[in-house]
Amino acid sequence: GQNIDQPTEMTATEGAIVQINCTYQTSGFNGLFWYQQHAGEAPTFLSYNVLDGLEEKGRFSSFLSRSKGYSYLLLKELQMKDSASYLCAVKDSNYQLIWGAGTKLIIKP
């Protein structure tokens, strides 16, 4: 079966750095996506990785290792508005997105 694993919940301090991990086992791989979802709202796109390595976009970075089936999302200089769920998703061999359950990130002052 296809599976995406990520921690259920994480807590971090405002101004700090947090790394959210995602491991996946899918039938085929056509890219890995990270989305942010604030409570009661729709998911919004954060990043996309299809090749190994680090993609940086402002305070957010995403890393991919295809051989290890592993990705992480790195959030720097945390702000209170970063309190949200972060969803990891992989496009499989049929180009369908397989979603993790999401990691709820709680930011404390």
Place this chain on the structure above:
Amino acid sequence: NAGVTQTPKFRVLKTGQSMTLLCAQDMNHEYMYWYRQDPGMGLRLIHYSVGEGTTAKGEVPDGYNVSRLKKQNFLLGLESAAPSQTSVYFCASEPGIVANEQFFGPGTRLTVL
């Protein structure tokens, strides 16, 4: 541009009732999707469409039907609602399937009593 819109935003149904959820997008995207989101679970694909007039089953299609008569609209129907269909439903669209992000509507919160 409104992006992806969904109606209604909230709905309460009794078991056995029927309803249709409407999704509309103004980005001329070919691909459209219906997901459900339940606590502790990832988004699960119900049905999808790769273009006007086409539909296909996703991971959890039972109890739902869809239609895509116009490119900009994707309808999700529940013929006989069950409590297990209580969920948040999201519609999404995508210009293509390679290296493209999906754009989501605001969601519909459905409760079936």
